[in-house]
Amino acid sequence: xxxxxxxxxxxxxxxxxxxxxxxxxxxxxxxxxxxxxxxxxxxxxxxxxxxxxxxxxxxxxxxxxxxxxxxxxxxxxxxxxxxxxxxxxxxxxxxxxxxxxxxxxxxxxxxxxxxxxxxxxxxxxxxxxxxxxxxxxxxxxxxxxxxxxxxxxxxxxxxxxxxxxxxxxxxxxxxxxxxxxxxxxxxxxxxxxxxxxxxxxxxxxxxxxxxxxxxxxxxxxxxxxxxxxxxxxxxxxxxxxxxxxxxxxxxxxxxxxxxxxxxxxxxxxxxxxxxxxxxxxxxxxxxxxxxxxxxxxxxxxxxxxxxxxxxxxxxxxxxxxxxxxxxxxxxxxxxxxxxxxxxxxxxxxxxxxxxxxxxxxxxxxxxxxxxxxxxxxxxxxxxxxxxxxxxxxxxxxxxxxxxxxxxxxxxxxxxxxxxxxxxxxxxxxxxxxxxxxxxxxxxxxxxxxxxxxxxxxxxxxxxxxxxxxxxxxxxxxxxxxxxxxxxxxxxxxxxxxxxxxxxxxxxxxxxxxxxxxxxxxxxxxxxxxxxxxxxxxxxxxxxxxxxxxxxxxxxxxxxxxxxxxxxxxxxxxxxxxxxxxxxxxxxxxxxxxxxxxxxxxxxxxxxxxxxxxxxxxxxxxxxxxxxxxxxxxxxxxxxxxxxxxxxxxxxxxxxxxxxxxxxxxxxxxxxxxxxxxxxxxxxxxxxxxxxxxxxxxxxxxxxxxxxxxxxxxxxxxxxxxxxxxxxxxxxxxxxxxxxxxxxxxxxxxxxxxxxxxxxxxxxxxxxxxxxxxxxxx
Numbered sequence: 001x002x003x004x005x006x007x008x009x010x011x012x013x014x015x016x017x018x019x020x021x022x023x024x025x026x027x028x029x030x031x032x033x034x035x036x037x038x039x040x041x042x043x044x045x046x047x048x049x050x051x052x053x054x055x056x057x058x059x060x061x062x063x064x065x066x067x068x069x070x071x072x073x074x075x076x077x078x079x080x081x082x083x084x085x086x087x088x089x090x091x092x093x094x095x096x097x098x099x100x101x102x103x104x105x106x107x108x109x110x111x112x113x114x115x116x117x118x119x120x121x122x123x124x125x126x127x128x129x130x131x132x133x134x135x136x137x138x139x140x141x142x143x144x145x146x147x148x149x150x151x152x153x154x155x156x157x158x159x160x161x162x163x164x165x166x167x168x169x170x171x172x173x174x175x176x177x178x179x180x181x182x183x184x185x186x187x188x189x190x191x192x193x194x195x196x197x198x199x200x201x202x203x204x205x206x207x208x209x210x211x212x213x214x215x216x217x218x219x220x221x222x223x224x225x226x227x228x229x230x231x232x233x234x235x236x237x238x239x240x241x242x243x244x245x246x247x248x249x250x251x252x253x254x255x256x257x258x259x260x261x262x263x264x265x266x267x268x269x270x271x272x273x274x275x276x277x278x279x280x281x282x283x284x285x286x287x288x289x290x291x292x293x294x295x296x297x298x299x300x301x302x303x304x305x306x307x308x309x310x311x312x313x314x315x316x317x318x319x320x321x322x323x324x325x326x327x328x329x330x331x332x333x334x335x336x337x338x339x340x341x342x343x344x345x346x347x348x349x350x351x352x353x354x355x356x357x358x359x360x361x362x363x364x365x366x367x368x369x370x371x372x373x374x375x376x377x378x379x380x381x382x383x384x385x386x387x388x389x390x391x392x393x394x395x396x397x398x399x400x401x402x403x404x405x406x407x408x409x410x411x412x413x414x415x416x417x418x419x420x421x422x423x424x425x426x427x428x429x430x431x432x433x434x435x436x437x438x439x440x441x442x443x444x445x446x447x448x449x450x451x452x453x454x455x456x457x458x459x460x461x462x463x464x465x466x467x468x469x470x471x472x473x474x475x476x477x478x479x480x481x482x483x484x485x486x487x488x489x490x491x492x493x494x495x496x497x498x499x500x501x502x503x504x505x506x507x508x509x510x511x512x513x514x515x516x517x518x519x520x521x522x523x524x525x526x527x528x529x530x531x532x533x534x535x536x537x538x539x540x541x542x543x544x545x546x547x548x549x550x551x552x553x554x555x556x557x558x559x560x561x562x563x564x565x566x567x568x569x570x571x572x573x574x575x576x577x578x579x580x581x582x583x584x585x586x587x588x589x590x591x592x593x594x595x596x597x598x599x600x601x602x603x604x605x606x607x608x609x610x611x612x613x614x615x616x617x618x619x620x621x622x623x624x625x626x627x628x629x630x631x632x633x634x635x636x637x638x639x640x641x642x643x644x645x646x647x648x649x650x651x652x653x654x655x656x657x658x659x660x661x662x663x664x665x666x667x668x669x670x671x672x673x674x675x676x677x678x679x680x681x682x683x684x685x686x687x688x689x690x691x692x693x694x695x696x697x698x699x700x701x702x703x704x705x706x707x708x709x710x711x712x713x714x715x716x717x718x719x720x721x722x723x724x725x726x727x728x729x730x731x732x733x734x735x736x737x738x739x740x741x742x743x744x745x746x747x748x749x750x751x752x753x754x755x756x757x758x759x760x761x762x763x764x765x766x767x768x769x770x771x772x773x774x775x776x777x
Contacts, residue, residue, distance in 0.1 A: 030101055031101035032094060045062045046769070054368075091114070092114060096129030098130070102384055103372055107307040113303060116392065117300055132384075134382055135249065139248075144200060145229060145238070148234070151200070154232075162186055165229070173221065182208060205222065206248060207221060210356075213353065245317070245318055246352035274337075293396075302316070319332065319349050319350065333390060345390055355370060414432045422447070423449075475505065476578075476582070478575055479564045479575050481570060486743070487661075487744075488684055488687075493687065496694075498639075500570065502563050503575060505563065506582070514555055541604035548600060574616035577601040578617065598618060598621040608658070648750070650730065650749040650770070652749070653768075665718065679712055683712050686708055689705055703737025707731070709739050720745060729760070
């Protein structure tokens with residue numbers, strides 16, 4: 001049965017103490033979605049719908065692709081349209097800003113930004129989240145007056161006519177005034193002409209555009225007051241347009257991070273804190289460093305601006321002009337330590353954004369992104385952007401002062417290279433793994449691998465667990481399905497299980513500095529530090545294995561390639577353990593036999609699940625179909641099936657929380673032992689009858705037994721809404737039986753399909769789930 005690694009995103013810190021707490025609405029925090037990055041796109045959308053973050057309409061649009069800008073819409077937006085260019089939309093998770101949870105949509109093509117933001121937000125969340133504030137957001141409209149004999153007299157005259165100018169400008173947009181906006185004030189500046197000619201006078205209209213970006217509105221006001229300005233000054237109005245230096249719309253964000261939370265990657269918290277402060281100090285005095293420093297800030301801000309339909313070009317212009325307002329261009333952020341030794345970060349930048357207007361409504365995805373954010377007003381959105389900018393800056397600085405920016409994101413870089421080389425979806429993960437294994441992450445290298453895979457393997461074979469000849473050195477652990485008997489098997493009853501044509505592979509190589517676990521497909525790249533390992537994580541299992549095998553002092557690189565989905569009740573944690581043990585055995589020439597490998601994997605299962613039955617590690621080690629009963633020793637009977645069973649596996653989109661489900665059943669058993677022993681006995685009888693049905697090849701009877709078993713598992717309260725929907729779909733579209741498999745609480749469903757599973761697979765996919773056909777035994 002499966003487990004989770006101890007991370008929400010790559011390079012995540014310790015688990016968040018606020019996980020599972022209530023948000024401002026009194027419900028479980030929607031911003032905390034552990035394991036989100038490991039789900040498929042469809043599963044992520046399904047999870048957002050189940051959390052109430054997407055309406056049914058938005059959910060359908062994302063599943064169907066209807067949210068994408070089509071060519072006809074694009075042709076109405078700009079001139080000379082020939083096509084539409086897409087960009088990925090990701091979600092920044094874990095954000096807590098002014099005590100409110102946010103899921104932040106991000107449009108960005110650069111790898112690592114979304115993961116880094118989510119990791120930083122998780123760390124800051126643990127110490128209270130971000131605090132933000134903003135000034136009243138005013139946009140400046142400029143009216144340039146030239147040809148003046150006396151510039152100071154013109155300035156005085158304009159200021160004396162302040163109310164007349166304001167009233168005229170506001171009369172041009174009465175609806176804006178009714179909403180509390182409009183021109184709030186004016187100011188008048190005098191500039192000397194650069195060629196020594198007459199001074200120029202510039203009138204500023206300070207306009208509150210409410211929730212609109214306001215560019216067209218302000219330009220209209222500038223045009224409208226121009227004749228009046230000329231009559232007051234006796235000069236000639238030349239330029240009349242808004243300014244993108246929005247320094248009257250300032251936003252500030254801050255965060256306090258305890259020094260102990262900064263520890264990791266072989267560095268103590270004080271080292272990381274002091275390093276971040278020193279790097280930031282350089283950006284305060286050196287414009288060459290400041291340009292790169294502030295570019296990192298805008299990596300986050302621009303991604304939110306694009307997602308929400310705001311003018312990122314205007315924001316860039318404002319921010320960089322603001323950074324250069326003093327004697328030199330310098331950093332937008334400040335990092336320091338407080339009296340308690342905590343790291344304190346702050347940012348101040350001009351952000352004038354909008355949340356209403358035609359340009360925001362032209363792209364269907366923009367509207368969905370605003371709703372994901374909770375439909376904030378313009379001022380609130382600007383404060384979210386500032387928090388995102390500070391989070392992105394922290395992530396970049398932390399990477400620079402620990403392992404360096406490249407090492408932390410090798411996997412993401414390899415993924416970009418694989419895509420550039422033209423890797424198909426079927427071979428993509430294999431190309432990434434080969435690049436990381438070879439250590440040469442170049443496009444030409446990826447192209448060679450793609451060409452090799454095209455010549456050696458079909459797309460279908462690339463999804464299976466066998467190893468191409470070019471990938472020697474890999475070891476494997478089998479995934480599994482339980483046909484009948486889950487949970488009851490923990491209490492000494494029988495279970496029927498078999499290995500899947502899906503597996504987890506691992507290889508081990510020597511490393512220079514410390515032991516690192518690398519799982520590219522799951523976004524995991526972590527250095528093993530036993531003192532910082534989260535209890536129950538696979539990193540704890542790795543530490544145990546290295547200790548038991550007397551390898552604790554060796555520096556190793558453990559790379560894992562899973563050919564099966566994670567945390568779906570398919571024995572992923574046991575398969576992972578077996579694959580890593582075998583890889584350690586091969587690389588270090590330990591001479592382990594299967595019994596020892598199975599026993600070590602069982603110890604890893606104890607870490608993952610507390611009280612495992614032993615069936616997962618047994619199937620992962622030996623493979624095949626078997627009847628299993630826990631004991632000392634365990635009773636294992638191989639099943640020589642005459643014909644494989646045609647099954648469909650449907651994935652609920654929610655992780656199978658095996659340890660939680662096992663603990664729930666155990667607690668109920670302790671409270672009502674007789675009641676639950678009766679349920680376990682019933683499941684055991686069904687399992688033994690299933691053996692007879694298998695031997696007689698009676699698939700109708702076997703399906704009926706599976707259906708009854710699902711009822712018993714439901715009585716154990718380990719099913720879920722998604723599981724029940726998948727079961728019903730399978731039965732409705734031709735399965736003779738269907739039930740959950742594994743720990744439950746999410747995970748997967750198996751359906752017995754004697755007449756083929758194509759209709760069942762299609763029905764599940766049409767309902768928004770993933771599914772595939774496999775053979776049992």
